[in-house]
Every structure is written in structure tokens, then in C-alpha cells.
Amino acid sequence: MTSPVLPLLSVRDLVVRYPARGHSGIPMTAVRGVSLEIAPAGIFGLVGESGSGKSSLAHAILHLSPPAGGEVLFRGQDLAAMKPSQLKAARRNIQLVFQDSLASLSPRRSVLQTLLEPLDHFRIGNPATRAEKAAMALETVGLDPALRHRYPQELSGGQKQRVALARALVAEPDLIIADEPLSSLDVSVQSRIIELILELREKLGVAFLFVSHDLSAVQRLADTVGVMYLGKMVESADTDTLFERPAHPYTRSLMAAVPVADPSHPRPAVLAGEPPSPLTPPSGCVFHMRCGDKIPICSTVVPNETFVCGETGMCEDSRRFKTISHRVRCHLWNVTKT
Ligand SMILES: Nc1ncnc2c1ncn2[C@@H]1O[C@H](COP(=O)(O)OP(=O)(O)OP(=O)(O)O)[C@@H](O)[C@H]1O
Ligand code: SF4
Ligand SMILES: [Mg+2]
Numbered sequence: 001m002t003s004p005v006l007p008l009l010s011v012r013d014l015v016v017r018y019p020a021r022g023h024s025g026i027p028m029t030a031v032r033g034v035s036l037e038i039a040p041a042g043i044f045g046l047v048g049e050s051g052s053g054k055s056s057l058a059h060a061i062l063h064l065s066p067p068a069g070g071e072v073l074f075r076g077q078d079l080a081a082m083k084p085s086q087l088k089a090a091r092r093n094i095q096l097v098f099q100d101s102l103a104s105l106s107p108r109r110s111v112l113q114t115l116l117e118p119l120d121h122f123r124i125g126n127p128a129t130r131a132e133k134a135a136m137a138l139e140t141v142g143l144d145p146a147l148r149h150r151y152p153q154e155l156s157g158g159q160k161q162r163v164a165l166a167r168a169l170v171a172e173p174d175l176i177i178a179d180e181p182l183s184s185l186d187v188s189v190q191s192r193i194i195e196l197i198l199e200l201r202e203k204l205g206v207a208f209l210f211v212s213h214d215l216s217a218v219q220r221l222a223d224t225v226g227v228m229y230l231g232k233m234v235e236s237a238d239t240d241t242l243f244e245r246p247a248h249p250y251t252r253s254l255m256a257a258v259p260v261a262d263p264s265h266p267r268p269a270v271l272a273g274e275p276p277s278p279l280t281p282p283s284g285c286v287f288h289m290r291c292g293d294k295i296p297i298c299s300t301v302v303p304n305e306t307f308v309c310g311e312t313g314m315c316e317d318s319r320r321f322k323t324i325s326h327r328v329r330c331h332l333w334n335v336t337k338t
Helices: 054-061 084-093 111-121 127-140 145-149 157-170 187-204 215-221 239-244 249-256 331-337
Strands: 009-018 028-038 043-047 069-074 094-097 175-179 207-211 224-229 232-238 305-307 314-317 322-325 327-329
Touching: 009 054, 028 043, 028 054, 028 069, 028 207, 028 224, 028 232, 043 054, 043 215, 054 094, 054 175, 054 207, 084 094, 094 157, 111 127, 111 145, 111 157, 127 145, 127 157, 157 175, 157 187, 187 207, 187 215, 207 215, 215 239, 224 239, 224 249, 232 239, 232 249, 232 322
Parallel strands: 043 207, 043 224, 094 175, 175 207
Antiparallel strands: 009 028, 009 069, 224 232, 232 327, 305 327, 314 322
16 A cells, blocks of 8 residues: 655645725735645646635645634645754745845846856855856756846846746745746747746656636646635636546636637537635635526535535546545535435
């Protein structure tokens, strides 16, 4: 019997709250009890509309904005209980590529200075070997090491994105949190970054939390997908299951927005309007104001997380000979099962 693999990262019931601003006096809850797991060398794709809390979750995993509740376990160890030296080691092992690459690439630092910064900070190698490590990281992401003397403003969008990935890689992490690494790149560059991420997982065993609006990129890359709406994880499953049998009306609407080759194929309605403000979230199901499938209970009662595949949450997929876990927060699944 094989022993179950210990998750590399476990996030449990994470809550992120920002202090009240202006006259409202109300703190803003951006992430409302989100849980997820990432296996060693796994790729977890996180999707959801703008403002759903993806970046807030990514930052809270690293305790950049300390969570208001919940736990983050890295290799089974709670980040909140770590001594400063242990937290520093964990931060070396979990690297974040910021959504805005300018946030991680200072215009006043050359590419080489940018890459040396984490090597110096985490005391990796010695001053003589650091420049060599930096050049190797550039080669790993497919950039000519001669670019190391350039400044970010002298690089293309795709090159900047690769430098941001190289900066994460020099620390030799086990996990990279890549927050929208494809945004603002053209399709051919996006495709090359996707290939690169798959290669880094394959060759170096790096795991990824891949945050993206782009469902087709997530489908190509991820093993597991989580869908966020207004701070909640409303559905999660392995990638094939989620794309073949989406269970939550929100996930189906997101998929309906992706262009398909055969427009005559019946599809759910594309989402209209904007999500409500997280400052004043609706009662009941957070999605009820935009849901075409809602039933009376939806506007008053918060749906619990339900396993789509029976009491244990696991079901056999005979076509792929594997056991899958598929979770959803929607009353329709509770009603169906009772
Ligand atoms: N530092 C902050 N202070 C106060 N509110 C914040 C802060 N950062 C984010 N928010 C708010 O938290 C909510 C979630 O924002 P977040 O950036 O996590 O969403 P997102 O899913 O990453 O969006 P996008 O896809 O646009 O990047 C939004 O309503 C946002 O305005
Ligand atoms: S709980 Fe109700 S409103 Fe929410 S997604 Fe399900 S059917 Fe729609
Ligand atoms: Mg974001």
C-alpha cells in the first residue's frame, strides 16, 4: 500500500480582512474561509472575476498581509507558529511573482541586480557564485544572459515576465505563486510562458499556484482548479472533471464566456453585470443576485460545501481510472442529494 503524499501547501479556512477606510467604518473581508491543497510539483489553477480575492489569498499565503483567520501549512508546518528564521526559510521556498511585474522589477535595478537581491537576502551561494546562478536562472527561462545589464524599461513585456519568473527561481523554491503571469502578453508569448511553467515543473519539480482569468490557460496547465467568487471558493475539482462537468452555476457562466468553435452548441447564459461589493455582500448565497438557477432558499441561507461525488467526496472516474474529489457550494447539490 502506498502512503498518501503530504501536501506541499495546505490552506485551511483562510480569511483576509482589510481595515475600514473612509466614512464606512466597515472592514472589508476579501477572502472568506478559503481552503486548498497543492501537492509537490502540482499545479493549482485559481480563477475568478476581478475582485474575487485571488491576489489577497496569494499574499495571505505568504503572510504578506497577515490572515485574519485560518491556517497556512507548508510541508505540514503552520506559518503562523514559525520562528522568524523558519518563516524566512519558508519564504525562500514559496516565491511570489506579483500580478504587476513592475512591483517586483524596480526600474532603478538592472536585471542582474534584481536577480542578486533574493540570493543576497537568503544568503544563497557566495558572492562569487551568485552572478553565475543569476545567469543560469536567465538561461532556464529562455533569456540570453547578456540581458542581465539591461533595465526593466529596456525589456519587452514577455522578457519582463520571464525576468520575474527567473527572480522567483533563483531562490530554488518548491512552490511559485504566479499571480496573473500571462496578463498583458500577446498570445504567442503567453503560450511560451505556459510551456516554460510546464517545463519548470517537469525538470525542477516546482509546484505552482497559478492565478489567471484565462480559463484555457488554466485548462492546459493545472492539475486542480479552484473557482473563487466574492471571496469564497465556490467549486474545486481536478481539471478534467471541472471542465467536463462544471457543477456550480458561476463556473458554468465563466465557461460560457470562453469562445468556442461551434457556436450552435447550447451553453448557459454569459454573466451579466458586476459582482456585488465585498463591503456589503448579499445574504444567502453570494452568487444569488446573478444566478439564473436560483431557488427560494438561495437568497437567505448560505450554502455549505458539498461533495459532488457522495458522502466521502471521492468517486471513481472509470474512463480515467482515478479517484476524484469535486466540491461545490450550491444549494442545488444539497437538494439533489436529500
Ligand atoms: N490593500 C487593500 N486594501 C483594501 N482593500 C483591498 C486591498 N487589496 C485588495 N482589496 C480589495 O479586496 C478585494 C479583492 O481584491 P483582490 O486584489 O484580491 O482581487 P483579485 O481577484 O486579485 O482581482 P484581479 O483579478 O482584478 O486581480 C477587492 O474588492 C479589492 O478592492
Ligand atoms: S446556491 Fe442558489 S444562487 Fe447560489 S449558485 Fe446555487 S442555485 Fe445559484
Ligand atoms: Mg489580482
